[in-house]
Amino acid sequence: MRLGRSITTIGATAALVAGGLAVSTPALADTTEDGFTLDAPTSRVVDPNSSITVTGSGCGSAQSPAQVRVALTNDNEASTQSSYVTTTAGADGSWTATLDLSTAVAEVGGDPNVDPWYIIAQCVSYNESLSGVAGEQIILDGTSFDGSYIIHGDVAGQQSFEITASGLTPGETVTNTLIREADADSADAAPVATIGTGTVDQDGNFNGTFPAPSVPDGTYVLRLAGSRYGEGGDSVSLVTVSGGVYSNTARNDNRDGDTTITDNNKTNTGTGTNTSATVAATVPAKASGKELAKTGGAGLTLSILAAGLLASGAVILRARRRA
Missing domain, CATH: 2.60.40.2550 (Immunoglobulin-like)
Structure with a gap:
């Protein structure tokens, strides 16, 4: 992925620095003033x-x-x-x-x-x-990202999301949001609501349970993103809210590229007190096309691979961090 913007360029240096590269100014650019x-x-x-x-x-x-x-x-x-x-x-x-x-x-x-x-x-x-x-x-980053979520309960205002993930960066903050289904193709989509945030432990794992937020009835995607560079994923299944009650709906996604389509004939096996779904995601750096600032302060955002619902009832986010 080539970035379109560069930072302040470095002027040509006059002498070779033994054992290294000669640098004259404190900024790096993908193209220098002399066209390299x-x-x-x-x-x-x-x-x-x-x-x-x-x-x-x-x-x-x-x-x-x-x-x-x-x-x-x-x-x-x-x-x-x-x-x-x-x-x-x-x-x-x-x-x-x-x-x-x-x-x-x-x-x-x-x-x-x-x-x-x-x-x-x-x-x-x-x-x-x-x-x-x-x-x-x-x-x-040499680890692979996986995650899952479960919607607990079946009464409006009394449900919760249990969200787990692994393969993240220790110490980074994870943010879990709901995105309208119609906006889910956009890595910059404004969330309708934040489900909850938390800190990744020293082993790269995240685990949190959060009250289900109050949102208008509709169909949403759950989005998980780490603060370091946006690693995470979107739910393959859709999160549907009807009468204020959350549930999962199979998602049929025929987008081109490296996608996983789960059999739409498979249905959710939740009992009404423990509703689950399967999710998957790409690596942000591979798929987003967004610019990564060279200052280290900006993160990459993510795009979604696939959609579907597994009969097992376990929500899984999958992503590979490297090409």
């Missing part, structure tokens, strides 16, 4: 125990060949960075490089769960003139 470009990775959410391949352009030419150095840093001044890998740019100035993140994170010495983290790159010509340093923010 680092493309955003396909998925911004990357397992810190894996490797990452990045591409770019604007480094040298057939008449003036050059190389690119790529490294990892956890501050936007790039004052601390991993050892760089070097690749030779093509005759058209394009380049590709792969960086081993497990080694790079260990060299930088930061906590993968604490943002920001950046991939940085610099073009070095054979006469050792340097481009500015280009940077793109990534999220280091």
